[in-house]
Amino acid sequence: MRPEIARPEISSVSPVAAIVGGEFQVRGQRFFQDDRPVIRFGKVRAPLIVGSDSYLMVRVPEDATVGELIVESSSQEQTSYTCGIGIQIADSLHPVSNPAIDAFGTVFTTFSGSRGQKTPVSIYRIDHSYESKPFVSELMNPTGLAFDDEGSLYVSSRLDGIVYKVTPSGSMTQWVEGMGVATGLAFDAAGNLFVGDRSGTIFKISPDRQIYVYATMEQSVSAYHLAFNAEGDLFVTGPTTSSYDAVYRINSRGEVSPFFRGLGRPQGLAFDVDNNLYVAGSLRGRKGIVKIDPAGNAELFVSGPNIVGLAFSPTRAMVVATTNAIYRVDVDVRGMMVR
Numbered sequence: 001m002r003p004e005i006a007r008p009e010i011s012s013v014s015p016v017a018a019i020v021g022g023e024f025q026v027r028g029q030r031f032f033q034d035d036r037p038v039i040r041f042g043k044v045r046a047p048l049i050v051g052s053d054s055y056l057m058v059r060v061p062e063d064a065t066v067g068e069l070i071v072e073s074s075s076q077e078q079t080s081y082t083c084g085i086g087i088q089i090a091d092s093l094h095p096v097s098n099p100a101i102d103a104f105g106t107v108f109t110t111f112s113g114s115r116g117q118k119t120p121v122s123i124y125r126i127d128h129s130y131e132s133k134p135f136v137s138e139l140m141n142p143t144g145l146a147f148d149d150e151g152s153l154y155v156s157s158r159l160d161g162i163v164y165k166v167t168p169s170g171s172m173t174q175w176v177e178g179m180g181v182a183t184g185l186a187f188d189a190a191g192n193l194f195v196g197d198r199s200g201t202i203f204k205i206s207p208d209r210q211i212y213v214y215a216t217m218e219q220s221v222s223a224y225h226l227a228f229n230a231e232g233d234l235f236v237t238g239p240t241t242s243s244y245d246a247v248y249r250i251n252s253r254g255e256v257s258p259f260f261r262g263l264g265r266p267q268g269l270a271f272d273v274d275n276n277l278y279v280a281g282s283l284r285g286r287k288g289i290v291k292i293d294p295a296g297n298a299e300l301f302v303s304g305p306n307i308v309g310l311a312f313s314p315t316r317a318m319v320v321a322t323t324n325a326i327y328r329v330d331v332d333v334r335g336m337m338v339r
Contacts (some may be wrong), residue, residue, distance in 0.1 A: 015299070017330075024137075098225065098309035102151060112142055115159060149191065179203055192231055202234070215234075217238060225238070235250075235259065244268075283299070289307060318331045
């Protein structure tokens with residue numbers, strides 16, 4: 001006589017959210033009884049990567065759009081748990097850093113291309129209905145994006161070392177040149193623009209376009225990514241050949257110190273209003289977006305492959321950029337206002 005099959009129970013799911021290809025760790029009890037459980041997101045069946053009676057690792061499948069994670073036994077006893085699933089809002093892109101979001105919640109991202117590649121569209125604008133429209137053309141290898149207080153978008157080109165200024169109507173002019181391999185951009189509270197030259201220099205450019213060397217760092221194999229915290233310290237990532245890279249903090253005197261070490265290929269980064277830092281990279285082999293609190297405690301916050309950047313929208317969602325797509329993830333986090 002077969003033993004009675006009890007209902008599975010889920011006690012916790014981590015991380016908070018995932019995009020397609022990301023993985024959730026599920027803890028609980030009675031997952032494996034007389035047979036392998038069936039895992040679904042809504043009605044879409046999900047691959048089970050690792051499983052035991054009290055632990056599952058589940059991958060988010062291509063068609064998952066519903067955040068209801070269901071674990072079902074062979075007797076059809078089931079339990080569910082609500083988790084966050086990122087929704088793809090644009091594809092056929094090539095971001096290499098954070099997207100940028102204007103005051104109205106419109107998302108801007110790039111088709112950066114390989115070095116020296118000329119693409120039909122350089123920057124796309126994604127509206128509230130998730131329609132992607134060309135915004136800028138004739139700009140080769142757009143890399144970093146940042147808005148000023150007047151709503152103009154600044155774009156770095158890693159090809160020619162020029163930072164361009166783009167008006168809200170899409171009119172583009174050269175703003176400053178000579179920035180080396182220009183990558184990450186960030187404004188401080190005084191309106192100074194900081195530019196990361198991945199060969200080893202952080203430049204500071206005043207509103208009247210005076211150029212200063214703000215700090216020097218180890219060169220990056222891909223790019224520098226920049227973000228300011230509430231205290232005015234500049235945080236920088238720049239992947240190297242190491243698998244144990246750091247996030248660096250640069251104070252107002254241009255002094256560089258490690259803030260957190262232990263990330264694999266850290267890239268785009270952003271702060272929330274509580275001064276928590278979110279970084280695209282990997283932590284202990286798990287890829288996605290890592291949350292680091294002000295004390296330096298780190299945890300995986302969003303799971304997913306090929307993530308290069310992120311930004312927070314006015315609706316408290318996180319906009320995530322992969323190497324070819326943009327996702328919206330509803331995480332209920334208020335991002336720090338980015339100039």
